[in-house]
Amino acid sequence: MKKRLAVIGNGMAAGRLLDELTRRNANLTYDVTVYGVEKHAAYNRIQLGRVLNGAGVDSITLKEPSWYANHGILLEAGVRVRQVNPVGRTLTTCDNRTLPYDAAVFATGSAAVVPPVGGLALADGTRKPGAFVFRTITDCEAIRDYAHPAASVVVVGAGILGLEAAKSLCDLGLYVTVLHNGPTLMNAQLDRHGGAMLRRAIEKMGIYVRTEARVAEVLGESRTEGVRLESGESIPAEIVVFSCGIVPRTETAKASGVAVNRGIVVNDRLSTATPGVYAVGECAEHDGKCYGLVEPIWEQCAVLADVLTGANPRARYFGSKVYTRLKVAGVEVASMGLVESERDTDEVIQVIEDRQGIYRKLIVRDGKLAGAMLVGNTEAAPTLIRLYDRDEPLPPNRLDVLASPGGGVGTLATGPEICNCHHVGENALAEAIRGGATTVTELSRCTKAGTGCGSCRGALASLISKHAPSA
Ligand SMILES: Cc1cc2nc3c(=O)[nH]c(=O)nc-3n(C[C@H](O)[C@H](O)[C@H](O)COP(=O)(O)OP(=O)(O)OC[C@H]3O[C@@H](n4cnc5c(N)ncnc54)[C@H](O)[C@@H]3O)c2cc1C
CATH class of the missing domain: 3.30.390.30 (FAD/NAD-linked reductase, C-terminal dimerisation domain)
Structure with missing residues (x-):
């Protein structure tokens, strides 16, 4: 009889884990059910800026609902798992169903951090209209619905996500100011020179950047009207988008008695100390580290798929550079x-x-x-x-x-590596182009290149021109 595998969360880690499991014929061993709070099938969170920019959800969808059905996987979209009972090996959903499992994987990702600034909530405790975070399709749709042409926006935080949000909002025709509490943009990745160079490029796009600017309060009685800085200065804005980091989502693991530190604590097999319970992706903490990028997550998913299917019982995750x-x-x-x-x-x-x-x-x-x-x-x-x-x-x-x-x-066989997320070399891409891929979408579909961070999509377009068979 097949075992039941419950995947809790349907984000990028879950999507990749399903691919890895499918590659190892896990359907012979497991009946897989995926539970996801979001109502969408798996999508590319990295490319959320496109949705903020006005593109449809389809443009970032990674797996259509039919993909799950075609692979014998049950997708429970819009369903939050409230608690796992590791003794009885059951889980409870937000709609009060209790369902059995044999192995459960937490892939619950992260939530956006909202700093404890004043004036964020209305008297009834709800968030003040006009104050947003940038993490999900729902966030993007809410910002777009709220924004009107020429509205003023303050983006708080100049890390990767904050700058991505700022660019998309600027492209929508809004007046955007980025506030950063340190001296250097993207200070986790760049030094003073790099940050200054990036700042100049961003300012050329028409985005205002203020460094050493700490937000103390969101202004406005019943809706956002601006922010007050710690310096006392006020900046008017109808919209404030907080992009101040992420925190692993561990509430369901905690409620289930699974050990949590900053993230859900796992060993080299991605297993928690609770029998039959694993964790992968941004919610997992391995060797004291939680990761916030997809490359480590891809490595974790390959190991976990080996462990779950027994394809390589000796597979171990030793952390990522x-x-x-x-x-x-x-x-x-x-x-x-x-x-x-x-x-x-x-x-x-x-x-x-x-x-x-x-x-x-x-x-x-x-x-x-x-x-x-x-x-x-x-x-x-x-x-x-x-x-x-x-x-x-x-x-x-x-x-x-x-x-x-x-x-x-790369090697002579692969050619230079073009897609670092999926390690696709130029030779494989050239072959796909000669085989008939004429657009970036088609090329991505047959090689997976460009479906990670998307930064190589420009290079893919150039390769299509370079390698297209002449008429
Ligand atoms: C705008 C943006 C740009 C980014 N750019 C890059 C980039 O360029 N390069 C890069 O490497 N990374 C980037 N990242 C980070 C990357 O997207 C994340 O590392 C990746 O999405 C993490 O995958 P995950 O599955 O662990 O978490 P998530 O993608 O957050 O998925 C977790 C899912 O689990 C669901 N969930 C949570 N709790 C439950 C529950 N109890 N029951 C059911 N479902 C639950 C959540 O709703 C969510 O859908 C970016 C992120 C954002 C937001």
């Missing part, structure tokens, strides 16, 4: 490892091309890459990611790794 490559508000950015040198013996190589808006920096320790950042041109990113990930020695002339885009990356 994190790197970021994305388009922030239209500007290409890549970053990995250290942002600043830490030791006297660290070598720092910086190439600043101010007029072109390009900044590149390497931090080298013991001949290996300890950190790197690229702003404005990320062609060298695949090379750097590979060197960083594999801890390989750099060539004696460090600049070589910046000068040869894609050089040395």
